Amino acid sequence: MASARDTIYETLRSRLTSGHYPEDASLIPQTLSEEFAVSRTPVREALGLLERDGLLVSTQRGFTLRRRSDEEMLEVFEARAVLESSAAYAAALRRSPIDLARLDDLLARTRTESEPAAIRRCFNLWHEAVRQAAHNQTIGGLLHTLDAQAKLSAPWKTPLAEGTFDTSRDEHERMTEAIRAQDGELARTLMLEHQAHDRDTRILQLVSQMAQTAPSGSAPAPPTMDPTQEET
Structure with missing residues (x-):
């Protein structure tokens, strides 16, 4: 207990x-x-x-x-990308039939869910499933900590652009197939690209929101949080 x-x-x-x-x-x-x-x-x-x-x-x-500077947040994104890609590489080498079934089920749910929050949750659970498939508790623990730091210090609010879910689903499907084929290097590369896309999207969202919320002639106001945002 x-x-x-x-x-x-x-x-x-x-x-x-x-x-x-x-x-x-x-x-x-x-x-x-x-x-x-x-x-x-x-x-x-x-x-x-x-x-x-x-x-x-x-x-x-x-x-x-604790609030982090922009530079510190970029460091968090960089570290998380390295660890996520390592998890994808390990998952390709160590995944079990149950691991693959879990990944497939979560991707299937992103096609049937209608609510954006539910789709985002499925994508987040997919990443957790990759970490489980890696069978490396150290990587999983470090990512668990970095996830929390990102959510606390980079509270994104701006809605995702139309078509973002389709793009993200395609990326997740390609990573799943690389893991299924036990192609560790491809899984690692695809995960690095996916994390870079997510980082760039979040940065653009932050800059856009700060510009919209800042009163004329004053410094931009800090963004508020939407905890349902995907992969932050």
Whole structure:
């Protein structure tokens, strides 16, 4: 059974990566211990793990959300692309029939779902399935952390352009076939290209939204979060 610390950690992590807290929020151990009806020890331990994950920064009173610069976010995207491509390479070499069936099922669901949020979720689950097929817990753990950092520090809001789902589905299908054919180098290359496309799309979205929301003659306002965006 999950400990109180682990339960609190997962709950707070989900909140942080889904835009539950405003940017200036302060997470106070005493307040959270009252909310979760536990002592402050598991709360402090959970907050410490979130700080280790790069999601929080400790202060005198508690913890605040960590925000990254544009340069730091590019570093996160770069690191994630390298690890995702390594996972794709390993998946091509180690995938089982169950792994392939999972990938196929998720792609099939992207064709039958009608809601954008549901389609995005299927794509995200597809990436998780690739990580499982890689059978490398170290890569999976590092990507889990980078995913959270990207969602917290790069909160994208601008809707995806028309046709983006079709393009993304084609890319996912080609990667799936490379994994099925056990072509590790092709799977790695296709994943790198896919991650580069996703990075460039997100950067354009951020720049566009900042330009639209900035008052005349002032600095652009930071974007707000849509937690359903694909692969952020």
